[in-house]
Amino acid sequence: MLSYQHIYHAGNFADVQKHAILVQLLKAMKLKNPKMTVIDTHAGRGVYNLESEEALKTMEFEHGGRHFFDHGTLPPGLKEIVAGMNPDGELKTWPGSAKIAREMLRPGDKLVCTELHPGEFGELQKTFDGVPNTELLKTDGFQALVDMVPPPERKGLVIIDPSYEMKTEYDLLAKQLYQAWKKWPHGTFMIWYPILEARGYQRMLTALRNSRVKDVMVSEIRLDGPPSATYRMSGTGVAIINPPWPEAALDQLTQYLANRMPIKAFGDVFWLDNMQIDPDTGTI
Numbered sequence: 001m002l003s004y005q006h007i008y009h010a011g012n013f014a015d016v017q018k019h020a021i022l023v024q025l026l027k028a029m030k031l032k033n034p035k036m037t038v039i040d041t042h043a044g045r046g047v048y049n050l051e052s053e054e055a056l057k058t059m060e061f062e063h064g065g066r067h068f069f070d071h072g073t074l075p076p077g078l079k080e081i082v083a084g085m086n087p088d089g090e091l092k093t094w095p096g097s098a099k100i101a102r103e104m105l106r107p108g109d110k111l112v113c114t115e116l117h118p119g120e121f122g123e124l125q126k127t128f129d130g131v132p133n134t135e136l137l138k139t140d141g142f143q144a145l146v147d148m149v150p151p152p153e154r155k156g157l158v159i160i161d162p163s164y165e166m167k168t169e170y171d172l173l174a175k176q177l178y179q180a181w182k183k184w185p186h187g188t189f190m191i192w193y194p195i196l197e198a199r200g201y202q203r204m205l206t207a208l209r210n211s212r213v214k215d216v217m218v219s220e221i222r223l224d225g226p227p228s229a230t231y232r233m234s235g236t237g238v239a240i241i242n243p244p245w246p247e248a249a250l251d252q253l254t255q256y257l258a259n260r261m262p263i264k265a266f267g268d269v270f271w272l273d274n275m276q277i278d279p280d281t282g283t284i
């Protein structure tokens, strides 16, 4: 069952965090690697029309992308990409992870996108029609995560941004990630997760913490206050395996974003390897 469509959530505060980190990752990785591949396992449609019926139904972008755009506070890199797509100064379009990656990659760098939803895949094809060095596959991203690594040059990034439509995806993700890491222990992997009261993300992080996967840096932005109609998530998290920069770089970006949210929010950056397992709950 695939009913999730990211257009309802595009440009929300989680997208701002996820996409700002993606930009910072790609900037650093390009400096280190003359050639690289980006694999986006849950690519979505690449570009999101914020004037669409779906986006306007939830208006989630209002308290995320639009707030940062209108205040001129989108972090450098993301700011220029978003501005380029909205030349008249009003936020009408939001770039997805695949679009951001392709915008930042060099012509010789490869982008591989997998997307399972037929409608989203059709839109993705329209977004990247004729774009060189860009491969689109209508296939399962969790399987691609294992099958497609390492890329031939052994340099690059895997973006894993599931919809978590089924609760089992948290466990599946941890399992597949471990298999992928065994094949490519020096690869960089970026995983987005929602911070929700059901705490599925904690199971995923705990499984990762208990596995042999090392060097996992985490950025979280938590909102002050209970979930509401405006903010249905309590926060947003991104875990990065083998990050290309020290903790301070991610901390600076996380605090910058948390401090500029429309409501009070707290930013936190930590190494997953240092987290203790709570004996009562069995999770971190």
Ligand SMILES: C[S@@+](CC[C@H](N)C(=O)[O-])C[C@H]1O[C@@H](n2cnc3c(N)ncnc32)[C@H](O)[C@@H]1O
Pocket: 002, 004, 005, 006, 041, 042, 043, 044, 045, 046, 095, 096, 097, 098, 114, 115, 116, 117, 120, 139, 140, 141, 142, 161, 162, 163
């Ligand atoms: C959160 S959205 C991705 C948003 C996108 N990464 C971005 O930042 O613009 C998750 C996407 O995963 C797709 N999806 C769900 N299950 C999938 C699977 N097993 N394999 C590949 N794609 C899947 C959904 O159709 C949806 O487009």
